[in-house]
Amino acid sequence: MPERESQVQSHGALEDNSLTFSEKILTLRNEVDSGTGNGIAYAGDFVITKVDFSYVHDVQGPLVIKIFKELGGKNVFDPAKVLLNIDHDFPSSSERSSQLHSGMRAFASEQGCRIQEGSNCHQYVLENFIRPGMLVVAADSHTTTLGSVGAFATGMGSSDVASILLSGMTWLRVPETIRISLAGKFNKGVSAKDVALKALGILGTDGANYCSVEWTGPAISAISIDGRSTLTNLALEMGAKNSVVEPDNTTFSHLDSRGLDHGLIIRSGKEAQVKKEFTINLDELLPMVSLPGSPGNARPVSDLQSGIPVTVVLIGTCTNGRLEDLRAVARVLKGKKVSSGTRLIVTPNSREVYSSALKEGIISTIIDSGGIVTAPGCGACAGYSKGLIGDGEVAVFAGPRNFPGRLGSLKSEIYLASPETAARSAVAGTLTAE
Amino acid sequence: MTKFTGKTWLYGDDVSTDSILPSKWKTSSFDPYELGKHAMSGIDPEFSSKVSAGDFIVGGLNFGCGSSREQAPLALTGCGVKIIIAKSIARIFFRNCINIGLYPVEVDYPDNYFSQGGEVEVDFDSSTITNLVSGEKIDFRPIPEFLSKLVNAGGLKQFLLGGGTLSELVSAK
Numbered sequence: 001m002p003e004r005e006s007q008v009q010s011h012g013a014l015e016d017n018s019l020t021f022s023e024k025i026l027t028l029r030n031e032v033d034s035g036t037g038n039g040i041a042y043a044g045d046f047v048i049t050k051v052d053f054s055y056v057h058d059v060q061g062p063l064v065i066k067i068f069k070e071l072g073g074k075n076v077f078d079p080a081k082v083l084l085n086i087d088h089d090f091p092s093s094s095e096r097s098s099q100l101h102s103g104m105r106a107f108a109s110e111q112g113c114r115i116q117e118g119s120n121c122h123q124y125v126l127e128n129f130i131r132p133g134m135l136v137v138a139a140d141s142h143t144t145t146l147g148s149v150g151a152f153a154t155g156m157g158s159s160d161v162a163s164i165l166l167s168g169m170t171w172l173r174v175p176e177t178i179r180i181s182l183a184g185k186f187n188k189g190v191s192a193k194d195v196a197l198k199a200l201g202i203l204g205t206d207g208a209n210y211c212s213v214e215w216t217g218p219a220i221s222a223i224s225i226d227g228r229s230t231l232t233n234l235a236l237e238m239g240a241k242n243s244v245v246e247p248d249n250t251t252f253s254h255l256d257s258r259g260l261d262h263g264l265i266i267r268s269g270k271e272a273q274v275k276k277e278f279t280i281n282l283d284e285l286l287p288m289v290s291l292p293g294s295p296g297n298a299r300p301v302s303d304l305q306s307g308i309p310v311t312v313v314l315i316g317t318c319t320n321g322r323l324e325d326l327r328a329v330a331r332v333l334k335g336k337k338v339s340s341g342t343r344l345i346v347t348p349n350s351r352e353v354y355s356s357a358l359k360e361g362i363i364s365t366i367i368d369s370g371g372i373v374t375a376p377g378c379g380a381c382a383g384y385s386k387g388l389i390g391d392g393e394v395a396v397f398a399g400p401r402n403f404p405g406r407l408g409s410l411k412s413e414i415y416l417a418s419p420e421t422a423a424r425s426a427v428a429g430t431l432t433a434e
Numbered sequence: 435m436t437k438f439t440g441k442t443w444l445y446g447d448d449v450s451t452d453s454i455l456p457s458k459w460k461t462s463s464f465d466p467y468e469l470g471k472h473a474m475s476g477i478d479p480e481f482s483s484k485v486s487a488g489d490f491i492v493g494g495l496n497f498g499c500g501s502s503r504e505q506a507p508l509a510l511t512g513c514g515v516k517i518i519i520a521k522s523i524a525r526i527f528f529r530n531c532i533n534i535g536l537y538p539v540e541v542d543y544p545d546n547y548f549s550q551g552g553e554v555e556v557d558f559d560s561s562t563i564t565n566l567v568s569g570e571k572i573d574f575r576p577i578p579e580f581l582s583k584l585v586n587a588g589g590l591k592q593f594l595l596g597g598g599t600l601s602e603l604v605s606a607k
């Protein structure tokens with residue numbers, strides 16, 4: 001890559017103010033002649049690129065391994081760049097899962113690649129491996145999350161990832177860009193999740209289909225890596241291919257505290273052609289909720305009739321199971337009780353988050369309030385045991401999506417909200433942000 | 435063979451992979467036929483008993499949104515579905531379809547153009563769909579040539595096993 005980098009730098013892609021983040025990184029990483037004559041990969045062009053890191057979890061992983069073998073795969077392209085991650089059903093809830101997990105462990109040991117069990121894959125790699133300018137492809141839709149530290153990260157299915165494990169390469173279409181600028185200051189009780197739901201309400205669930213979503217603007221510096229990861233995670237629900245926040249001092253302290261180098265900083269050109277651009281003014285933003293059926297059904301909680309009874313509150317997932325989320329939950333629950341008709345289930349999204357929450361007293365606050373904390377990972381979001389909901393239930397979910405049946409029964413209703421709104425609803429027993 | 439005729443099964447906007455193959459079935463098997471028994475069961479529990487091989491699914495906007503599970507389109511192929519027609523298809527689902535040899539057709543069709551169970555013909559040479567009941571024809575956007583190459587090969591695995599390479603794909607775009 002250094003050779004390639006200097007080549008591209010020589011014709012100035014990194015400094016070119018007319019190129020987006022995605023155009024720059026895919027120009028830099030393009031292994032074939034893009035056909036434009038000047039070597040630049042513009043939105044709409046196709047490129048072939050090397051992948052810096054790839055991972056699979058226990059839903060797609062076993063199918064990836066099967067296809068890898070059917071393709072005649074003997075060795076993965078680089079064991080140091082591959083992670084097998086067990087998080088969707090861990091600890092296993094069935095014999096079937098246990099068998100699939102065993103297959104993953106066997107593959108990891110035969111290939112000499114990493115295996116991790118317990119933490120959600122996206123959070124685990126953010127905590128340990130991901131640096132600005134990396135190109136990451138994993139077998140999960142929410143891989144977009146990793147753009148929170150300036151990586152180009154996208155999800156694909158099993159066949160694509162199997163071929164990546166084999167060759168270390170993939171093809172990509174350079175995405176158009178949607179730029180969402182954040183201005184103003186957060187009101188009390190409003191967080192990154194509300195920003196993302198607001199954007200989902202504006203764009204809908206396909207408004208960013210095939211696009212790159214850049215989060216920018218003066219207010220972004222006030223949002224932590226945890227909050228940024230919620231934004232880049234939920235860009236997927238708008239259809240995005242990838243989503244990114246430009247690295248800044250917040251990113252650098254995150255990387256420094258984890259002993260990760262600063263990677264390659266790629267700044268999106270301010271004059272670049274974008275498909276759409278809009279601003280969300282945080283001064284005017286209220287706690288948001290997405291009505292059952294689709295994450296795009298977003299509106300302020302205050303628009304709903306009050307008193308919608310809630311039978312279960314779930315907080316966690318790769319969207320909202322980070323330390324900042326759990327801190328917000330504990331602040332609401334401190335000295336309060338979960339309403340008697342409601343159960344509260346919290347799933348930290350990694351072992352590290354779990355351990356920090358334990359040290360900070362967050363876990364005992366949740367338990368003392370009458371809630372329960374599950375093992376870290378995906379929790380009920382993955383659709384297995386531990387927290388699935390039944391017919392007629394109404395859930396408030398601090399998670400990624402509320403398509404019918406996402407958390408179990410098709411005859412249930414799921415409202416998406418922030419961790420704070422979810423915790424307030426658990427205490428009230430009704431959907432509320434107060 | 436670039437013309438396909440079949441019956442259409444109509445669904446609306448935002449049909450997610452949770453509806454196409456509910457979570458509880460997603461790791462139940464790798465066999466498309468076994469997965470097919472649960473295809474569309476999150477939205478239409480009777481689907482697998484009603485559908486016949488060669489039928490088409492017609493979705494609205496954003497068909498296949500949600501999770502990246504390749505098991506979802508596999509379940510549809512397990513029922514013999516050959517073509518997905520929709521106003522738009524979610525990105526990963528689109529890629530997954532191509533990769534397993536299931537044809538994605540994105541077309542902005544007029545309301546009431548399709549009817550439940552009606553016969554249509556999809557012609558990939560002329561990029562048109564003909565409603566065989568009303569005789570009405572509409573054009574669709576063809577997919578890039580290199581993707582046709584993949585899907586015609588029966589998917590990514592078959593393409594690679596047949597000696598195809600990624601660079602040949604992209605340079606042939």
Ligand code: SF4
Pocket residue numbers: 088120140142317318319377378379381382400
């Ligand atoms: S937490 Fe939910 S959305 Fe995120 S990776 Fe796990 S199952 Fe998928």
